[in-house]
Structures are given as C-alpha cells and as structure tokens.
Amino acid sequence: MAELAALEDPKARAVNERHGDDHGVNLGRLRALAKRLRTQQDLAHQLWETRDTAARLLALLVCRPKAFGRDELDGMLRDARTPKVHDWLVNYVVRKNPHAEELRLAWSADPDPVVASAGWALTTERVAKKPEGLDLGGLLDVIEAELKDAPERLQWAMNHCLAQIGIEHPEHRARAIDIGERLQVLRDYPTSPGCTSPFAPTWIAEIVRRRHDATVA
Structure with a gap:
C-alpha cells in the first residue's frame, strides 16, 4: 500500500476522475509493479479487501483468475465501485474463470x-x-x-x-x-x-x- 501511495500522480488522478475512477496511479507503473510481484492469490485477496481502487486494480493483476468461486466473483462485481475495477474484473478475471x-x-x-x-x-x-x-x-x-x-x-x-x-x-x-x-x-x-x-x-x-x-x- 505504501508503494502504491508513492506512485500517486495528481495529473493521472485528474484524468482518471473524469472517467469516474478515484485513483491517481499511472497504469503502466501499476502493471510494472504487478509484473514484479507475479501471481499471489493471498495478496490479491488482501489488496481487494482494502477497498482502495489502485489496490483493487493491482489485485486483479496478481490474482489467479480460476481460483475464484462463482458467488465470490458475483460479490466482487457488485462491490466494484469504479468503472476501471469493474472492467478489469470482467476482462482479466471473470472471462478466464470456469463460471464465466x-x-x-x-x-x-x-x-x-x-x-x-x-x-x-x-x-x-x-x-x-x-x-x-x-x-x-x-x-x-x-x-x-x-x-x-x-x-x-x-x-x-x-x-x-x-x-x-x-x-x-x-x-x-x-x-x-x-x-x-x-x-x-x-x-x-x-x-x-x-x-x-x-x-x-x-x-x-x-x-x-x-x-x-x-x-x-
């Protein structure tokens, strides 16, 4: 979370907020962080539970899409508060899940x-x-x-x-x-x-x- 906070960019936040997303992390840097962390399902769960948008986006990049249950994904979608989290959840996780x-x-x-x-x-x-x-x-x-x-x-x-x-x-x-x-x-x-x-x-x-x-x- 501290590393995500250090990536905060006011200009990126201004752009994102115009699209309904409440975070200020450059997505290229977010992806680079995810690449370094690699797949970590437990960490993904912890990041999601923070309810922080940037943390949730990172969670969707480091999770194991096939590991989620149907009801879990349904709850996550209904709890996805911002457009980018919603889109990434559907495209990066649900699409690859057996319950899709x-x-x-x-x-x-x-x-x-x-x-x-x-x-x-x-x-x-x-x-x-x-x-x-x-x-x-x-x-x-x-x-x-x-x-x-x-x-x-x-x-x-x-x-x-x-x-x-x-x-x-x-x-x-x-x-x-x-x-x-x-x-x-x-x-x-x-x-x-x-x-x-x-x-x-x-x-x-x-x-x-x-x-x-x-x-x-």
Missing part, C-alpha cells in the same frame, strides 16, 4: 444495469470468439428494444455487442447496421482523430473495411 458462462447468463438478466453490463460484455466476447449456441437474432431483438433507453454503462455494453455482431457475422450485418441507424445511439459521440467512432454503423463499416484491406494486401 453461468455468470454471463445471470448478470445479463440482472435488474442492476451495471451488473447487466458485465453480462453483456461477456456476451460480446462470445459473439466474437465462441458464437456457437448463441441466438444472435434474439440478441438483436433485445438490443433493438432496449438500447435506446438503457442507462449509460449498459448502453455502451449493448452497443458494443451490436457492433460486434455486425462485424463478425455477415448474415446479421445489414440488420445490425439498420438498428444502429434507426436508434442513433452514440451518433454524435466525440471521437479523437485516428479513433473509430462508437456509433455502431460507422464502427462496423470501419472494421470490416480494415479486415478487407488486410486480406487484399
């Missing part, structure tokens, strides 16, 4: 939109990497009905899923683009030069174009 599919199904139907967003994030990964068994048309039905009025975190996760379906599955691409065009979600979101817009039709078209160009080249 069970949690995906449970979280996707949860009434808490932040919890539901984790379920949709796991669904998006399956859309891209393991779509067998998924009802892609059914997912598009839900997205079409709920995306427009979904709370922010859930809306982002559902929008990502919409784009991923359009990118990875040509047979659903026209419908995914049509849904995005009609709902206009994130249509005017400010995008930095060189970055891809999160507006699903633009996102889909850009990634498909890049893949086509790479294939031709």
